[in-house]
Amino acid sequence: MAAKPGNHPQRTTSLKEIARITGFSITTVSMVLNGRAEKFNISDGTRDLIFSAARENNYQPNLHARSLRSRTTDILGLMVPTLNNRFFSEMAETFESLARSNQKFALITVTHYDRKEEIDTINYFMSQKVECVFTANPTAFDEVSELCARAGTKQILLDSEPSANQTVTTDNLDAGLVLSRMLLSSMEEAQRSGRAYYVGGMADHKITQHRLTGFKTALAERGLDYSDDQFIQTQFDAESAYREIKKLFRKKRDIGGIFLNSLPPLDGLVRFFPEAPDRCRTVHYGVFDYNPVMTLLDLRVLVIKQNPDAMMRTAYRLFETGRTAEKGIHYIPYEVVTTPAMKLYLAGSSRISGPLGR
Amino acid sequence: MAAKPGNHPQRTTSLKEIARITGFSITTVSMVLNGRAEKFNISDGTRDLIFSAARENNYQPNLHARSLRSRTTDILGLMVPTLNNRFFSEMAETFESLARSNQKFALITVTHYDRKEEIDTINYFMSQKVECVFTANPTAFDEVSELCARAGTKQILLDSEPSANQTVTTDNLDAGLVLSRMLLSSMEEAQRSGRAYYVGGMADHKITQHRLTGFKTALAERGLDYSDDQFIQTQFDAESAYREIKKLFRKKRDIGGIFLNSLPPLDGLVRFFPEAPDRCRTVHYGVFDYNPVMTLLDLRVLVIKQNPDAMMRTAYRLFETGRTAEKGIHYIPYEVVTTPAMKLYLAGSSRISGPLGR
DNA sequence: CTGAAAGCGCTTACAG
DNA sequence: CTGAAAGCGCTTACAG
Numbered sequence: 001m002a003a004k005p006g007n008h009p010q011r012t013t014s015l016k017e018i019a020r021i022t023g024f025s026i027t028t029v030s031m032v033l034n035g036r037a038e039k040f041n042i043s044d045g046t047r048d049l050i051f052s053a054a055r056e057n058n059y060q061p062n063l064h065a066r067s068l069r070s071r072t073t074d075i076l077g078l079m080v081p082t083l084n085n086r087f088f089s090e091m092a093e094t095f096e097s098l099a100r101s102n103q104k105f106a107l108i109t110v111t112h113y114d115r116k117e118e119i120d121t122i123n124y125f126m127s128q129k130v131e132c133v134f135t136a137n138p139t140a141f142d143e144v145s146e147l148c149a150r151a152g153t154k155q156i157l158l159d160s161e162p163s164a165n166q167t168v169t170t171d172n173l174d175a176g177l178v179l180s181r182m183l184l185s186s187m188e189e190a191q192r193s194g195r196a197y198y199v200g201g202m203a204d205h206k207i208t209q210h211r212l213t214g215f216k217t218a219l220a221e222r223g224l225d226y227s228d229d230q231f232i233q234t235q236f237d238a239e240s241a242y243r244e245i246k247k248l249f250r251k252k253r254d255i256g257g258i259f260l261n262s263l264p265p266l267d268g269l270v271r272f273f274p275e276a277p278d279r280c281r282t283v284h285y286g287v288f289d290y291n292p293v294m295t296l297l298d299l300r301v302l303v304i305k306q307n308p309d310a311m312m313r314t315a316y317r318l319f320e321t322g323r324t325a326e327k328g329i330h331y332i333p334y335e336v337v338t339t340p341a342m343k344l345y346l347a348g349s350s351r352i353s354g355p356l357g358r
Numbered sequence: 359m360a361a362k363p364g365n366h367p368q369r370t371t372s373l374k375e376i377a378r379i380t381g382f383s384i385t386t387v388s389m390v391l392n393g394r395a396e397k398f399n400i401s402d403g404t405r406d407l408i409f410s411a412a413r414e415n416n417y418q419p420n421l422h423a424r425s426l427r428s429r430t431t432d433i434l435g436l437m438v439p440t441l442n443n444r445f446f447s448e449m450a451e452t453f454e455s456l457a458r459s460n461q462k463f464a465l466i467t468v469t470h471y472d473r474k475e476e477i478d479t480i481n482y483f484m485s486q487k488v489e490c491v492f493t494a495n496p497t498a499f500d501e502v503s504e505l506c507a508r509a510g511t512k513q514i515l516l517d518s519e520p521s522a523n524q525t526v527t528t529d530n531l532d533a534g535l536v537l538s539r540m541l542l543s544s545m546e547e548a549q550r551s552g553r554a555y556y557v558g559g560m561a562d563h564k565i566t567q568h569r570l571t572g573f574k575t576a577l578a579e580r581g582l583d584y585s586d587d588q589f590i591q592t593q594f595d596a597e598s599a600y601r602e603i604k605k606l607f608r609k610k611r612d613i614g615g616i617f618l619n620s621l622p623p624l625d626g627l628v629r630f631f632p633e634a635p636d637r638c639r640t641v642h643y644g645v646f647d648y649n650p651v652m653t654l655l656d657l658r659v660l661v662i663k664q665n666p667d668a669m670m671r672t673a674y675r676l677f678e679t680g681r682t683a684e685k686g687i688h689y690i691p692y693e694v695v696t697t698p699a700m701k702l703y704l705a706g707s708s709r710i711s712g713p714l715g716r
Numbered sequence: 717c718t719g720a721a722a723g724c725g726c727t728t729a730c731a732g
Numbered sequence: 733c734t735g736a737a738a739g740c741g742c743t744t745a746c747a748g
Contacts, residue, residue: 011510012484014741025719030743041717058508060484064422064431065741068724073422083451089441096441096468100475105482108466110454117458124463126370126418150416152369238650270650274698292596292628293649298656340632372725383735388727399733423725426740 176214200261241268534572599626
């Protein structure tokens with residue numbers, strides 16, 4: 001009687017079923033179960049009867065039917081390049097919590113820095129009729145914006161280039177500059193002779209470019225000349241970073257410091273360590289992104305600790321307060337963290353200032 | 359003409375719209391856009407016309423309407439306790455990739471080891487009419503199973519107790535035993551005098567219990583007597599682990615080793631280190647769960663490296679091959695990894711065997 | 717206080 | 733080769 005068996009017997013209770021059980025109409029049942037009994041002056045007896053029937057049968061509304069009819073889905077989409085990275089996983093987790101506590105549903109997709117996957121995801125979001133698209137660090141920056149705009153869907157960018165939409169991010173140029181300054185300063189203090197290298201990211205990736213610009217600016221400030229072989233592209237994966245780092249240490253005998261652009265290059269370095277020459281251990285490292293365990297390393301490491309939680313909260317608030325139509329850029333403060341071994345070389349340095357702001 | 363303005367102007371193209379533009383019926387358009395033109399002998403001209411109209415207008419089917427009608431959603435649900443943990447984030451990422459490459463949609467929720475959030479999530483999954491529920495490490499173990507069973511929804515458990523469903527997991531008792539044996543053995547080899555402590559997890563949590571049983575068994579094997587104050591509960595968060603670890607080091611002067619049950623206790627330890635006494639650095643640590651950076655620590659650390667990727671692949675295959683109705687337990691092999699500093703104390707030991715299997 | 721009916725955007729027998 | 737029509741489970745004017 002409940003439902004047709006079929007291949008996938010989803011024994012699911014519908015409004016109609018509750019109406020049949022209680023003897024009231026679908027309309028009445030719908031009103032009650034949506035908590036609008038009061039508003040429609042439905043008697044307490046009727047209400048209680050319906051509620052208890054719903055509870056007994058564990059009625060769960062068919063959200064697809066509801067949103068088809070009501071034209072509101074309460075679904076929010078978040079697109080991240082990966083989850084295996086503390087930065088994005090914190091962002092995703094905060095997103096999910098905020099959405100849930102706001103009675104919204106979080107749809108999270110992972111796109112591996114792949115343009116096609118990103119575009120597929122946006123189209124999927126359109127198919128799901130999400131209320132707002134939250135995009136973290138898109139590669140297909142323009143296409144994504146264009147697709148959202150065409151469909152008239154709200155959009156907020158995180159960890160990205162300023163855009164035609166609201167953008168919430170770290171000031172990557174500034175943070176890249178600060179990290180590089182501290183790295184170079186610590187190298188000088190330790191009287192390291194070798195050059196500084198920049199490893200990680202992709203040439204056509206805006207965030208990478210900004211951080212790299214910061215790095216180059218810091219070199220220029222100190223009157224250091226530099227050549228292109230100091231800037232080493234990798235994809236955003238540990239494997240290619242591992243290969244590049246291995247190659248780097250084979251080719252260059254004298255490495256002073258390495259700027260690791262985000263966590264996958266750090267994982268690549270970790271992979272390289274078991275076979276690494278001893279001089280690996282004295283290199284100064286600047287890592288753009290934080291993982292708690294890093295701070296215990298017996299290496300000289302500087303870390304940019306971005307605040308993905310605050311980033312997401314800011315982005316969510318922009319959505320909640322309906323400011324998605326405006327254009328805006330919101331820089332979220334970051335921290336610089338070091339290992340104890342690194343701290344020694346920074347103590348005496350007065351050339352380092354904190355985050356600059358622009 | 360395209361769509362009514364309204365408050366949220368979702369400029370979205372429907373089948374009806376494409377039908378109007380091309381002059382064909384909704385039926386024909388639907389068939390073509392679902393790639394069934396051939397099957398219904400629809401002429402190439404018609405097909406091409408419809409396709410190009412759809413492309414021009416970036417037609418995206420309304421998935422809610424589709425699933426309401428067709429009674430299939432192609433949505434798969436994954437429930438994890440957190441994403442800020444390599445183990446679960448890898449699982450989630452693999453899940454998303456498998457689903458996408460299989461033309462399914464991944465719905466990922468985060469429940470923070472909270473029973474209520476878990477139950478809400480399952481009900482949400484029911485509302486979304488997910489085809490299969492993948493549950494990683496549920497706290498409300500019984501209720502979750504019960505809800506799925508009542509609704510007739512397929513279910514697969516990961517990182518969990520054997521259950522009435524398919525369960526894919528590490529053999530936690532075995533891995534806990536192996537890790538504990540190696541920990542105790544290394545402590546003996548290093549002639550450490552203090553006891554071993556077990557930190558992390560919750561008393562009513564099955565996985566915690568299994569690992570703890572392994573720990574106690576290893577103690578018993580060596581004829582070591584033990585008392586309850588060697589087993590320290592924390593929630594699954596770094597903050598409470600931090601407090602407990604701090605307390606532990608204050609109370610006990612002589613600590614030989616610590617079994618850290620999962621990554622949040624490790625994060626708690628990391629937080630404690632800046633204020634920690636020196637003896638922290640010589641303690642032997644056994645950590646149940648892996649984070650790449652750990653292997654670079656200049657501490658004596660043993661690590662159980664589970665394989666969340668393989669776990670998810672196995673679980674997904676069970677779903678794909680339609681074996682969700684059977685009951686089954688699938689143990690996924692794990693690895694033991696050590697830091698170089700720890701390796702020294704294991705070299706001479708013959709009392710350690712590899713994973714045992716049951 | 718309660719119910720009959722329209723319609724959201726699809727899919728799918730069925731008819732021609 | 734193509735189309736008219738029913739119906740998935742809801743919400744919401746509208747009627748009484």
